[in-house]
Amino acid sequence: MxxxxxxxxxxxxxxxxxxxxxxxxxxxxxxxxxxxxxxxxxxxxxxxxxxxxxxxxxxxxxxxxxxxxxxxxxxxxxxxxxxxxxxxxxxxxxLSVALPRTPDEEQAEYAAREAAEAREAEREGEYDWQVVLHLRGRSEAHDLAERLAADGLSVARRWRYVVVGAVTEEDAGELAGRLRAGLPGDTDVSVEANVSDVRVGTFQFIGF
Known part of the structure; x- marks a missing residue:
């Protein structure tokens, strides 16, 4: 390239x-x-x-x-x-810093990128990527959001939708795969870039 x-x-x-x-x-x-x-x-x-x-x-x-x-x-x-x-x-x-040439060097740069983006997300209170889950009902979405928040993830719920913040697209894809495996087959799970200015902080229950 x-x-x-x-x-x-x-x-x-x-x-x-x-x-x-x-x-x-x-x-x-x-x-x-x-x-x-x-x-x-x-x-x-x-x-x-x-x-x-x-x-x-x-x-x-x-x-x-x-x-x-x-x-x-x-x-x-x-x-x-x-x-x-x-x-x-x-x-x-x-320019004096060479491009990574081995898998270990690439992994080191990727880890540095993830760490920098994690610090940015923590500082700004929002994530560049998010996993969006559309549950069958409001109660299912509420229960899932609480479980994910208890696991330390950045979660927000809107009606039957649960949004989980992720630092990178790769992290979001991996998280989506893990969540999809433990949910009913008809659950809609998608990975999206976060293009809004809405802050996605720790889980907060929002009543309707």
């Missing part, structure tokens, strides 16, 4: 950053600059931060050299680092 690289630039002065952006745009019109950047380099901006995305290490190093020369020419100061996307951990890490 192709790798993804980027240069991350944190400008100390956002006002000067716009001047730098204009120079980057002007360079796009210059053949020499295009040759230095490469046609596949994409430049984006987020406030005082610039990101230059490249398809390989050669291109990203060229982009790094170019941005450093522009920063120096403008008399600016900036934090500049080159990173690579780690698909297992789903995070940008310093």
């Amino acid at each position: 192709p790798e993804d690289f980027r240069v991350e630039v944190e400008l100390d002065d956002e006002a000067h950053g716009y001047s730098l952006r204009e120079r980057m745009r002007a360079l796009d019109l210059d053949d020499e600059a295009r040759a230095r950047l490469g046609q596949n380099v994409v430049v984006t901006r987020d406030g005082s931060r610039l990101f230059l995305y490249a398809v390989d290490e050669v291109q990203v190093r060229e982009a790094e050299q170019l941005i450093r020369s522009l920063v120096d020419a403008e008399g600016l100061t900036a934090d500049i680092r080159v990173t690579r996307w780690h698909p297992v951990e789903e995070d940008w890490k310093d």
Whole structure:
């Protein structure tokens, strides 16, 4: 699978950053600059931060050299680092950190990703994934929600629906399989991305 690289630039002065952006745009019109950047380099901006995305290490190093020369020419100061996307951990890490090459290394990155997402879920009070169970009746949903909450899971009940928070899609799929095995065959069990802003905290009984 192709790798993804980027240069991350944190400008100390956002006002000067716009001047730098204009120079980057002007360079796009210059053949020499295009040759230095490469046609596949994409430049984006987020406030005082610039990101230059490249398809390989050669291109990203060229982009790094170019941005450093522009920063120096403008008399600016900036934090500049080159990173690579780690698909297992789903995070940008310093280029010096190699991609995992063995199953043990992949498992270590996956564990780091799960730990980071668990901390985020605990801090924000919501999960990126959820298992949704549609029970036969309200009482069955209530009993199941209480059992799952007693097991330490993050649970909410709405009428005949029980929603269980999960840190990752893999965790949600595994949890759905375990729950499905212990429920009546006609129970609807689905895994969904949590795209709402509704907080899913510890179980609370909601009467109707």
